[in-house]
Amino acid sequence: MAATSTSDGVPVVAYLGPQSSYTHQVPTLFHYEIPPWATGLTSHEMAQAALNYFEQSEYNYKPVRSIEAIFEAVQSGEATRGVVPFENSTNGAVIFTLELLADRHAWFKDVSVCGEAYLDVHHYLLGRTAPASATDSPLISGTSTPTPTTPAPLNPRTKPLASLRHVKRIYTHPQAFGQCEAFLGTYLKGVERFEVDSTSRAAEMVAEDTTRSSVAIASSLAAEIHGLDILGESIEDRADNTTRFFVIRKDVETDDDAIHAAATAEGPTKSLVSFTIDHREPGTLASALHCFKRYNLNLTSLNSRPSKLRPFHYIFFVEFWGSRWKDPYKEVDRVLEDLKGHTQSLRWLGSWEDQLRMKEM
């Protein structure tokens, strides 16, 4: 990772703490790609190896409390890079990150996206096994019963590994709840849910719960770190559950080395922009999007958040093929120029190597 250094000369990477969150397990924390020592390891083995690797590595890893704190650490210069979740293949966009990228008050005006990473996410149900009297009761069947409101309920992919009858509270990150609905709806229906800042924080809280009646949805690594029992494994709704993370940094526009590296890199690229439009006129959004078609720049994602300028007015986020730093035919340059004529506000939010297309090469 080419990085400017912090005052002691060691680059700092901010992630969602405490240790063992999924942002902590992103391979990007090493070199933007899976390191050679991790080839062939399962994600759990890789995460374990990663923790050991952190000790001797040339980066300082800084766990922070929230996604917002990752942006703050990068904007203030406290961290050289930050790793934030952007979207999940089952549960969609991570709105906390979109909200921060919307940056309505220009608090993070120097922050941009400089990389991405995809991580297979397998969730575990962590807690304490039930006292003997409760474990005596049989486990429930594992098939959801159709009801008038849910005529075709999702069936979970796995069964609990132990009785869950003693469970009174479930803790996790809101994104993880959305990825495990079938398991929760079948085995923990009606149990009170508490949203916390990260899956690893959820595991930490459950480990501190002396009543032993709460559970966390977190990684297998979190079970190990917090000494929790695994009450369910691979409880995500879909086996192909994947989260895409962004790597963020500050001041790329004045980093000649980074720009040179991006300009000479061979892989496919992607960029992200945000804009607002006056969408009271028919066709304004279509005209803005048509700019990308004019320069043959494929769109890969479209998101929106309320602009908060007036009700039902939006900030749109558009991701597309191409890089501001590797733009021999000036398509990205020209699309950014053309967009100015179709938007009220416009911000380029980064260009980076497209890891999805890299895998296909």
Ligand SMILES: O=C(O)C(=O)C[C@]1(C(=O)O)C=C[C@@H](O)C=C1
């Ligand atoms: O809580 C964590 O462990 C995170 O890294 C956050 C996060 C997310 O926000 O998407 C990351 C991956 C999973 O999709 C669930 C939670």
